[in-house]
Amino acid sequence: MADAPTEFLKGTLDLMVLKTLSWAPAHGYGIARWIEQCTDDVLEVAEGSLYPALHKLEDEGLITAEWGITEHNRRAKFYRLTPAGKRKLAASHAYWSRFAGAVSKVLETSPASA
């Protein structure tokens, strides 16, 4: 997205990070690459957004970090979902569905139905 890469991002970054970690522990760089790949680069994850978000999630007790070695033999911090993180993910996912549905409703309603 050259046009408006950040236009609607608010809040969804946290949600997608939590979702990605729900599959398996991962490090920041890997999370970013995965989200981009999964969305065919529709969503680009800036590092200047990702790392602060990761630290915030850790402060909130939603994820925990642990140093390890990647498959490329490099040091990396692996993040893992906590039980609180799983609950948060479920709640955020549910809210996202309601939110996106509501927005779609506005965007698809015709004058006549008003």
Next chain:
Amino acid sequence: MADAPTEFLKGTLDLMVLKTLSWAPAHGYGIARWIEQCTDDVLEVAEGSLYPALHKLEDEGLITAEWGITEHNRRAKFYRLTPAGKRKLAASHAYWSRFAGAVSKVLETSPASA
């Protein structure tokens, strides 16, 4: 939404305002009521968000304002979409669809498909 009313709002307020105005000119108060009603109060539009947004859209030349009288016989500023606003609406709507689709993709992808 008691939980997280603002969690994902970024950018979508402008989009929904433009969409609402694409049907007919309307005043701020009416726009807010309509969006809330249309979404069964999933989306609540705070006046502290709406009026600054309206002024910003006007500054950007996407909408124009004109004083008039409402059906309740009160003074109100009626906003109307400009040609630039219509183009912006089309672009934002398209981008929202791509964005929401991408987020859904992340949220619904299972570990196996990775």
Next chain:
DNA sequence: GGTATATACCTCTGACTCCTAGGTAACACA
């Protein structure tokens, strides 16, 4: 006539999120 309610507008300020720009370091390969 007085009061309450709904309609309709507005701004200030703080909290928050995001990105740009910059930096560090180690490994792989030519």
Next chain:
DNA sequence: TGTGTTACCTAGGAGTCAGAGGTATATACC
């Protein structure tokens, strides 16, 4: 030795949103 990739990080500024507060008028009711 140099280049590319992997991997981490922060500071600062820009932008968005909501809470709290304020103004004013029409209508309905007492």
